[in-house]
Amino acid sequence: MSPLVxxxxxxxIGVGGCVGYFYLSNLVLxxxxxxxxxxxxxxxxxxANAVRPWLFLFPAMAALGLYLVYPVVGSxxxxxxxxxxxxxxxxxxxxxxxxxxTFRTAVFNNLLWVxxxxxxATFIGLVSAQLxxxxxxxxxxxxxxxxxMAISFVGAxxxxxxxxxxxxxxxxxxAIRAALGxxxxxxxxxxxxxxxxxxxxxxxxxxxGFAMVILSAALRGIPExxxxxxxxxxxxxxxxxFRIKVPQIMGTIVVVWTTITILVLKVFDIVYTMxxxxxxxxxxxxxxxxxxxRDDGRATAVAFVIMVLVLPVMxxxxxxxxxxxx
Amino acid sequence: MQGVAGHKSRxxxxxxxxxxxxxxxxxxxTAGLLxxxxxxxxxxxxxxxxxxxxxVEQTYRMRADAGAAVQEGGQYVIVGNVFDSDGYAGAAxxxxxxxxxxxxxxxxxxxxxxxxxxGGTVSVQPDGAFRVTAPEDFGRRGPNxxxxxxxxxxxxxxxxxxxxxxxxxxxxxxNTLTVTIxxxxxxxxxxxxxxxxxxxxxxxxxxxxxxxxxxxxxxxLQLALVPLLKLHQTVGIGQSFVGIxxxxxxFGLPLAVYLLRNYMAGLPRDIxxxxxxxxxTDFQVFTRIVLPLSFPALASFAIFQFLWVxxxxxxxxxxxxxxxxxxxxxxxIADDLLGSRGGDWGILxxxxxxxxxxxxxxxxxxxxxxxxGLLAGSVK
Numbered sequence: 001m002s003p004l005v006x007x008x009x010x011x012x013i014g015v016g017g018c019v020g021y022f023y024l025s026n027l028v029l030x031x032x033x034x035x036x037x038x039x040x041x042x043x044x045x046x047x048a049n050a051v052r053p054w055l056f057l058f059p060a061m062a063a064l065g066l067y068l069v070y071p072v073v074g075s076x077x078x079x080x081x082x083x084x085x086x087x088x089x090x091x092x093x094x095x096x097x098x099x100x101x102t103f104r105t106a107v108f109n110n111l112l113w114v115x116x117x118x119x120x121a122t123f124i125g126l127v128s129a130q131l132x133x134x135x136x137x138x139x140x141x142x143x144x145x146x147x148x149m150a151i152s153f154v155g156a157x158x159x160x161x162x163x164x165x166x167x168x169x170x171x172x173x174x175a176i177r178a179a180l181g182x183x184x185x186x187x188x189x190x191x192x193x194x195x196x197x198x199x200x201x202x203x204x205x206x207x208x209g210f211a212m213v214i215l216s217a218a219l220r221g222i223p224e225x226x227x228x229x230x231x232x233x234x235x236x237x238x239x240x241x242f243r244i245k246v247p248q249i250m251g252t253i254v255v256v257w258t259t260i261t262i263l264v265l266k267v268f269d270i271v272y273t274m275x276x277x278x279x280x281x282x283x284x285x286x287x288x289x290x291x292x293x294r295d296d297g298r299a300t301a302v303a304f305v306i307m308v309l310v311l312p313v314m315x316x317x318x319x320x321x322x323x324x325x326x
Numbered sequence: 327m328q329g330v331a332g333h334k335s336r337x338x339x340x341x342x343x344x345x346x347x348x349x350x351x352x353x354x355x356t357a358g359l360l361x362x363x364x365x366x367x368x369x370x371x372x373x374x375x376x377x378x379x380x381x382v383e384q385t386y387r388m389r390a391d392a393g394a395a396v397q398e399g400g401q402y403v404i405v406g407n408v409f410d411s412d413g414y415a416g417a418a419x420x421x422x423x424x425x426x427x428x429x430x431x432x433x434x435x436x437x438x439x440x441x442x443x444x445g446g447t448v449s450v451q452p453d454g455a456f457r458v459t460a461p462e463d464f465g466r467r468g469p470n471x472x473x474x475x476x477x478x479x480x481x482x483x484x485x486x487x488x489x490x491x492x493x494x495x496x497x498x499x500x501n502t503l504t505v506t507i508x509x510x511x512x513x514x515x516x517x518x519x520x521x522x523x524x525x526x527x528x529x530x531x532x533x534x535x536x537x538x539x540x541x542x543x544x545x546x547l548q549l550a551l552v553p554l555l556k557l558h559q560t561v562g563i564g565q566s567f568v569g570i571x572x573x574x575x576x577f578g579l580p581l582a583v584y585l586l587r588n589y590m591a592g593l594p595r596d597i598x599x600x601x602x603x604x605x606x607t608d609f610q611v612f613t614r615i616v617l618p619l620s621f622p623a624l625a626s627f628a629i630f631q632f633l634w635v636x637x638x639x640x641x642x643x644x645x646x647x648x649x650x651x652x653x654x655x656x657x658x659i660a661d662d663l664l665g666s667r668g669g670d671w672g673i674l675x676x677x678x679x680x681x682x683x684x685x686x687x688x689x690x691x692x693x694x695x696x697x698x699g700l701l702a703g704s705v706k
Contacts (some may be wrong), residue, residue, distance in 0.1 A: 003504045003567050003652075010571060011480045014512035022519055026609045052608055053529040060520030060579055061535075066557075067550060067576025068542045074553030112368055124348075127629040131345050143693065144349045150689035151682045152637030158664075158678040159355045162362070162671065168374075170671060172358065175374050205352065210700065217701050237337065262544045269639045273660045285640075292644065303548040314544045321540040321691070325533055 018059065025055045059144030070235055072307065079300035091300035103302075106287040109196055110265065110309070113283060116197070118260040120204045122253060125211025129219055130241055132212075142216065146209030153206070160202045161274055164188050190279045199281055202270050207263065211256045218252035219245060255320075260315050265309055284309075363675035366480040370671050381476035383422060385431045388416050390458045390468030401446075402460045408473050409454040424450040424473040431472035442469055485676035494650060495677055498658040499596050502681070504567060504633045505642065505654055509574035510628055516575070517582030518624065522612045524583065524589040526598060536587065542580040551644045552575070558645070567652070570645040577641070578631045585630075588702050589623035590616055626699025633685050655681040 028034065034048040082089050097103045126146055148156060153199035165171030166187040168178040174185040188198045220243055230244045246253070268285030275281045277290065310314035361375045388411035390404045396404075408414065408421065423432030426448055427439050434440045436452040446460030450473055458469060490496040523529075524536055549588045554573060555565070563569040593616065601611050617624075635641075639656040644654050653662070655677075663677050689696065 004500060006567060007508045007571075009502045010508045010568070011511050014508060014571075015515060018512075018515040018519075022609065026607070030607070050529065053523040053532075054528040056519045056527070056612075057535070057607075059516045060583055063516065063576045064539075064542060064583075066581050067554065068545050068572065068580065071550035071553045072545060074556075075549040078552055078556075093525075094344065126349055128345070131341050131348075135342065135345060138345075141345050141349050144692075145352050147686070147689065148352070149696075150633055150685040151356070152639070152656055152685070154639050154660050155637070155678045155682040158674055159359045160658065161664075162359055162675070163355050165671075167371075169371065170374060172354070172374070172376075205355070213697055213700055214591035266546050266548070268548075268700075269656075269660070272639070273664065275358070285546075285548060287644075289640075292551060296556075300549075300552045305545045306511075306548050310544055310546055314541050317544060318537045318541050322533065322537055322549070325536060 021059065022056070026052070029055065058137065075300040075303050075307075078296060079304050081297050083295045083297050085296060089297070093297045094305075097301055097305070102277075102282055103287065106277075106282040106284045109281065109303075110283045112196055113200055113203075113264045114261055114309075117200050117203050117207065118257045118265045120200070121207040121260050122215075122257050123210045124204070124208045125256070126215050126253065128208070128248070129212045129216035133216060133219060142209075142212060145212055148206045149209045151206065153202075153267060154273050156202050156206055157270050157273035160198075160205070164198060189275050189281075192280055195275070195279055196280055199270055199274055200276070202276070203264065203267060207260050211260065214256055215249065215252060218249040222248050258316065262310060262313055265306055359678055362671055363485055363679045364481045364483070365485075365672060366482065367670065369477070369480060369484070378481075379479055381419060381478050382596045383474060383476050385472060385474045386411075387428070387431070387470060387472050388414070389470055390456070390464075392466060395464050395468070400461075404456075404458040404464070404468055407454045408450060408456050408458055408471065408475070411526040414475075414636055419454075419475040421450055421452050421454055422474050422476055424456075424471060426469065426472065428470075428472060432474035438675040482567065485672040486680065489673055489676040489680060493658075493673065493677070494653075495655065495658060495680055496655050497524040497651065498655045499680060501646075501652060502636060502656075503655040505570055505574070505646070506632060508571045509578070509635045510631045512571065513575045513578045513582050513631060514624060517586055517627070518617060518620070519612070520579075520583050521586035521590055522608075522616055524587045525593075526611075526616070527608065527626035539580050539583050542586060545580075547577060547579070547640060551640075554566075555644055565645060565647040565652075566684055567646070568643060573641055573645050574631075574635050574638075578634070582627050583629065585627050585699060585702055586620060586623050589620055593619055604682060622695060622698055623702060625692070625695040626702065629688060629696050630699055632688060636685055 012296045027112060029048050030295045034044040034051070035041075035225070036045050037207045038044065038047075078085065079093050080090055082092065130143075132145075135141065151159070162170065162306060164187075166174065166185050168185050169173045173188060174182075178183070189195050191198075226244055226248065227240060231242050235244065249255060268283070268289055269278055271281055271283050271286040272289060277283075284302055284306050288299050288306070291299040291302065328438075358375045361378050362370055365375065365378055368384065369378075370385050373380070373383045373622075386408070388408055390402070390406070395402045395404045408424075409419070421436045423435060424440070425431045425433040426442060427433075436450055439447050439449045441447055442460070444460070445462075446458065446469075448456065448458050448471060449471065450456040451469065456471060458471070460469075490499075490542060499581065524532060524539075550573070558564055558566075558569045558572075563572070597619075598611055601615055606614070637656065639660055642654045642657050643661075646654065646657070659674075659677050659681060664672055
């Protein structure tokens with residue numbers, strides 16, 4: 001059976017199974033376990049209603065538990081064992097990571113990414129949101145800046161590899177350098193330290209649209225009166241933007257910032273595709289892929305380090321969510 | 327920008343120009359790849375894609391055919407046209423220079439006469455007509471003629487044909503489709519039921535569960551790889567399509583539940599309470615009222631999940647077998663093409679465009695839902 005047919009069958013089984021499960025489980029609950037008849041139908045109905053939420057939740061909770069909660073524990077546990085998984089070595093994997101120079105480079109680069117990418121994407125996004133808002137062709141412009149969101153990291157890496165290519169007849173960067181009189185083309189992906197920024201550019205290019213769309217919605221939500229009052233008081237456009245508008249959408253800016261931060265900690269595709277982690281551009285997710293399939297102990301240890309880095313944002317997100325629920 | 331009447335027009339101009347610059351900057355990389363994917367491979371390496379509409383100057387070599395030599399007034403003469411030779415493909419261009427040695431392939435202007443070392447002459451006209459003369463017979467092989475010609479731009483679908491056929495990108499396209507469709511459809515229903523429970527049913531621990539979903543939104547996938555692959559192997563699924571469908575379903579659920587819950591919680595309370603007063607069960611309220619009303623949120627999530635799965639590299643690398651028949655496009659490009667076809671930009675560009683064409687189509691046709699979903703997920 002070809003995979004495509006198999007896929008269609010799976011859709012039928014998946015969707016049919018879901019509908020069947022929800023329908024039948026509700027039916028069984030109402031007709032068999034707690035039927036609304038007998039000596040005390042009222043009690044049965046309220047019992048059934050107490051159970052029902054869990055019927056609705058069960059498939060999602062089972063899948064989440066198995067595919068996201070269990071791995072956190074499982075990965076941590078696995079990271080305490082050696083390469084083959086037979087011998088318990090405690091923090092041995094973490095110790096050897098700390099001693100590895102590539103790992104330290106990866107952590108350093110990752111911090112650099114976390115500092116630069118969210119800041120740049122949010123800032124450019126904010127500026128373009130403000131600028132496009134009043135333009136007649138603003139929506140078209142937004143669409144164009146937003147477009148890279150649809151492109152895969154691999155596709156984007158290829159697109160930018162083309163811009164960075166080490167020949168003046170192919171790479172735009174080297175073509176501009178040649179036009180300005182430089183003699184030899186340079187491979188920007190091999191310039192120590194700065195090559196990291198050329199890689200970050202790819203992610204900034206992708207994420208700016210995301211920041212722009214959300215911030216532009218937030219800007220539109222600002223009450224007109226505050227802006228009008230500022231105009232009457234004689235504020236210039238820059239003051240209006242930075243002193244009146246930005247403070248009012250600070251909450252949204254933080255959300256955008258943290259969302260991109262989390263993404264940055266997880267994306268391995270760009271480095272993997274463009275440099276393979278060479279020339280001092282290693283970051284944690286791509287460093288982990290190097291150990292994947294070779295040394296599961298090390299790989300899970302790196303994954304857990306990433307988790308620890310994500311943790312503060314996670315805690316902050318949960319707090320915000322709980323605040324909103326109240 | 328109202329309050330500053332005097333500066334208004336100048337400021338508007340500045341804004342327009344800045345946005346234009348930004349848009350151009352954002353579009354250029356993609357445009358370059360798109361143009362290159364249609365260009366002839368020789369022309370790609372000869373001039374930059376930004377010169378694609380112009381003729382390309384390239385150097386060619388041909389050998390005058392000794393068999394076509396005729397005797398003419400005591401001399402042996404070969405005449406012909408350089409553009410008819412084997413070394414040259416495509417429409418006739420214009421000769422901009424020619425030569426008789428590889429070291430100096432365009433040393434003579436068209437129309438000039440070059441003297442051969444063994445005696446005799448070569449001349450090439452701008453339209454490509456050449457004339458070789460020699461005092462004696464040419465023997466078996468005629469002399470080499472080098473020429474530089476401005477070739478008209480050539481665009482074709484050759485790169486795509488090569489990528490889809492010989493490089494097995496066609497199979498990878500089908501594989502991507504096979505992975506993406508079930509992995510998009512299956513989580514939706516599972517998540518919708520859970521979202522309804524979290525939005526409209528009262529039970530102890532609801533707040534805690536919502537918080538847990540928010541927390542799971544950011545769990546790095548990297549953590550899941552090793553334990554789950556192990557699990558799949560123990561259960562007997564191993565690296566397979568079934569495995570990747572399940573993995574994507576699990577990984578997509580937090581966002582699905584979160585988005586759908588936010589949307590459903592915003593539905594008007596009256597409708598749902600009226601239905602309940604009229605005797606509808608929760609199951610009926612969900613299927614008859616909430617699910618149809620939540621269509622925009624369902625669409626948003628479907629688009630997200632579709633783009634995410636289609637564009638994914640990490641999960642596909644880990645949960646699918648590494649054999650050629652099961653490779654999806656991202657893996658194919660990242661692991662195969664970039665290695666074996668590293669410098670073949672036409673092929674790479676065509677491969678990249680094959681893989682991003684569908685997401686771009688989805689993006690431009692369904693952008694409205696995408697934006698709505700983004701906003702539901704992050705603006706409060």
